[in-house]
Structure formats: C-alpha cells, structure tokens
Amino acid sequence: MTLAKPRMGRVIFDGLFANNPVFVQVLGICSTLAVTNVFENTLVMCIGLVFTTGLSNFSVSLLRSLIPGRIRMIVETLVIASWVIVFDIIIKATLPEISKALGAYVGLIITNCIVMGRAEAFALANKPLISMADGIANGLGYTWVLLAVAFVRELLGSGSIFGVRVLGEWWTNWNIMVMAPGGFFVLAILIWIVRGRMLRSKEGVR
Amino acid sequence: MNEISVLSIFLAAVFTNNILLTNYLGMCSFLAVSSEVKASAGLGIAVTFVMAVTSVLNWLVEQYILVPLDLVYMRYIVYIVVIAAFVQLVEMIIERVSDSLYAALGIFLPLITVNCAILGATLFIAIREYTLPQAAAYGAGGGLGWAMAIVAMAGIRQKMARSRVPRGLSGAGISLVITGIMALAFIGFSGMIRVN
Numbered sequence: 001m002t003l004a005k006p007r008m009g010r011v012i013f014d015g016l017f018a019n020n021p022v023f024v025q026v027l028g029i030c031s032t033l034a035v036t037n038v039f040e041n042t043l044v045m046c047i048g049l050v051f052t053t054g055l056s057n058f059s060v061s062l063l064r065s066l067i068p069g070r071i072r073m074i075v076e077t078l079v080i081a082s083w084v085i086v087f088d089i090i091i092k093a094t095l096p097e098i099s100k101a102l103g104a105y106v107g108l109i110i111t112n113c114i115v116m117g118r119a120e121a122f123a124l125a126n127k128p129l130i131s132m133a134d135g136i137a138n139g140l141g142y143t144w145v146l147l148a149v150a151f152v153r154e155l156l157g158s159g160s161i162f163g164v165r166v167l168g169e170w171w172t173n174w175n176i177m178v179m180a181p182g183g184f185f186v187l188a189i190l191i192w193i194v195r196g197r198m199l200r201s202k203e204g205v206r
Numbered sequence: 207m208n209e210i211s212v213l214s215i216f217l218a219a220v221f222t223n224n225i226l227l228t229n230y231l232g233m234c235s236f237l238a239v240s241s242e243v244k245a246s247a248g249l250g251i252a253v254t255f256v257m258a259v260t261s262v263l264n265w266l267v268e269q270y271i272l273v274p275l276d277l278v279y280m281r282y283i284v285y286i287v288v289i290a291a292f293v294q295l296v297e298m299i300i301e302r303v304s305d306s307l308y309a310a311l312g313i314f315l316p317l318i319t320v321n322c323a324i325l326g327a328t329l330f331i332a333i334r335e336y337t338l339p340q341a342a343a344y345g346a347g348g349g350l351g352w353a354m355a356i357v358a359m360a361g362i363r364q365k366m367a368r369s370r371v372p373r374g375l376s377g378a379g380i381s382l383v384i385t386g387i388m389a390l391a392f393i394g395f396s397g398m399i400r401v402n
Contacts, residue, residue, distance in 0.1 A: 034231075085283065110282055112322070179389075180229075181393070191378060191379040
C-alpha cells in the first residue's frame with residue numbers, strides 16, 4: 001500500500017482535473033444534464049453518481065479475477081444496476097420529494113457512460129481501494145462541472161440558488177435557461193472556456 | 207394523464223418531447239457517431255428498432271412479472287437485462303440472416319445496450335403509467351425522434367467540416383451548441399401537443 005500512495009494522489013488529480021470525464025472525455029452527460037435546471041436536484045444526482053462509481057468500481061475490482069472476459073460487460077452492468085437500486089431506495093426513504101422530481105433520471109445513472117467506462121478502464125485492472133478512489137475522483141470531477149452548469153442555469157433561469165431568490169425584482173428570468181437548450185449552451189460555453197485554457201497552457205509548456 | 211391518444215403520444219415523442227433534444231438522453235453515442243450521415247442513419251435505425259421492441263417487452267415484463275411478484279424495486283436490473291438480452295439476440299439473428307445488414311448495423315448493436323435513450327424510454331413509460339399501445343407508440347416515436355436528430359446533426363456536421371471553429375470549441379463544444387440550436391428550433395413544435 002505504501003507504493004500505491006503517490007499513485008493514489010495521481011489518480012485523484014486525473015479524475016478531478018487532468019482527465020476530467022466531462023471536459024476531456026465528454027462522457028456521461030446524458031443522465032444528469034436534464035436535471036441541471038435546479039441546483040438541489042443536480043446535487044442529489046451527483047451524489048448518486050459518486051456513490052455509484054465509487055462502489056461499483058470497488059465491487060468490480062473485487063470480482064475482477066472471477067469475471068470471465070466474454071461476459072464482463074453484462075456483469076459490470078449488473079453490479080452498477082444493483083448499486084443504483086440501493087441509492088434509489090435510500091433517497092426514496094430520505095428525500096421523497098427530490099426522488100419524485102428526479103423520476104427516471106436516478107435509474108439512468110446505470111447507463112451513464114462514466115460509471116461503465118471507469119469499471120472497464122480502471123477497476124478491471126487495479127486493486128479495490130485505488131479503484132474506489134478512482135471512481136470517486138471521476139464522480140467528483142463530473143460533479144463540479146455539472147454543479148457549475150446548474151449554478152448558471154438556476155441563477156439566470158430562476159434568479160435563485162438552492163431555491164432561494166438571490167437576484168432582486170429587477171431581474172427578468174431567462175426562461176430559455178430552464179428549458180433544454182439552456183443546458184446545451186451553458187455546457188458548451190464551459191467546455192469552450194476550460195478547453196481553451198488547456199490548449200493555451202499546453203502551448204506555454206512547449 | 208392516461209387518456210392521451212396513441213397518435214399524439216407518438217407525435218409528441220418525435221417532436222415536442224424529443225428524447226435527445228429535451229431529455230438529453232443518448233448524448234454519448236450521439237456525439238461520438240454523428241460525424242457521418244451514413245453511420246448515423248444506421249445507428250438511428252438500430253436504435254428505433256430496439257427502442258420500439260424493448261419498450262413493449264419491458265412493459266409486459268413490468269405488468270406480468272414484476273407487479274404480480276411484488277418485485278418492482280428490482281425494475282432497473284430487470285429492464286437492463288431485457289435490453290441487453292434483446293440486443294444480443296438481434297445481433298445473432300442479423301449475423302445469421304444477412305451479411306450486408308450485419309456489416310451495416312452490427313457494429314452499432316453493442317453500443318445500444320448502454321445507450322441511455324433506450325433505458326430512458328422504458329423508465330418514462332413505467333413512471334407515466336402508459337398503457338400497452340401508448341408504450342408502443344412512445345417507444346417507436348422516441349426512437350424515430352432520436353434517429354431524426356442524429357441524422358440532421360450528421361448533415362450539419364458534414365457541412366461544418368469546412369468552416370473554422372475556435373479551437374477550444376471544436377469537437378464536442380460546437381456539437382453541443384448545434385444541438386442547443388436544434389433543441390431551440392424544436393421548442394417551436396411545443397404548442398402542437400401537450401404531453402408530459
């Protein structure tokens with residue numbers, strides 16, 4: 001484990017920034033982008049995603065020597081689906097209103113490409129603990145991007161954050177931000193800013 | 207809510223409630239494949255077919271297996287297994303029956319199991335408590351709407367290959383912008399039918 005320590009830091013940094021699943025790999029935006037018009041719902045969805053990637057990476061890694069190569073995809077899917085069911089039951093019991101608002105989207109974490117992608121690319125080849133760290137780091141890397149999108153959308157679209165109105169009466173809500181196109185535009189602009197920075201800093205190094 | 211006619215559910219799934227443009231589902235394969243019209247059309251057909259059939263299959267499974275056995279909380283696992291099994295089956299049949307069809311669609315089929323749009327359609331149907339004909343209409347319409355969006359997108363991207371895009375925005379960024387504009391255009395349909 002002493003050897004794994006420095007790598008652990010690397011893995012976490014990659015998931016959060018250097019290899020961020022949204023900016024660099026553009027994966028997994030399907031299931032969560034739809035709920036980013038309300039900050040609170042996004043937060044719950046993202047917690048679910050971190051929970052699922054962390055634990056499914058951990059379990060897939062534990063099982064990795066037992067899974068036959070040919071059916072590994074379906075085994076991974078089943079592991080992921082089981083954890084999503086656990087999460088779904090937890091939020092149904094503790095946050096029934098948000099659970100209702102999220103509706104089908106909690107179930108769609110199963111087909112979020114990040115979860116599957118990390119299980120396939122990392123957990124199958126690495127030890128359980130570091131796999132779990134990788135899963136959590138990627139989940140968090142995804143979370144901060146989506147929360148940023150949700151922040152902009154809720155602020156401009158409803159003039160509020162966490163359901164609390166922060167902009168005064170003078171503010172006219174941008175309805176487009178609450179509707180579907182807003183999500184596409186905000187994410188695109190965010191990707192533009194971050195990728196532009198990345199390109200520039202790469203050139204600076206050279 | 208259950209009295210919406212089958213035709214309006216179908217039209218709503220294609221236009222006003224397009225599963226890609228209003229629910230953001232199926233984005234991953236959408237962004238990855240939509241750079242070529244031919245490949246997009248292939249994937250679109252495959253998605254439409256699989257979505258139409260699995261929506262009905264999962265509806266039957268829900269009504270006749272999960273509800274009587276009180277296993278509704280297991281629905282996610284069961285749905286995904288039904289979808290995976292069906293895709294596998296279709297792949298095997300196509301492989302035996304037609305080489306040219308397999309060459310055209312074969313590579314897309316494994317992608318479909320993890321396409322969120324397929325599972326999404328099934329989950330929406332379950333949550334909105336559609337009847338069987340409604341479920342079939344929603345599945346077929348949803349798939350068709352998705353196919354239409356990806357083919358349109360591929361057409362635009364082919365044209366765009368010749369234009370200059372700021373470097374940070376090229377690739378995924380500009381695709382998202384285009385999708386956003388398409389979604390904006392589709393909002394124009396929303397007065398037509400009101401379905402949730």
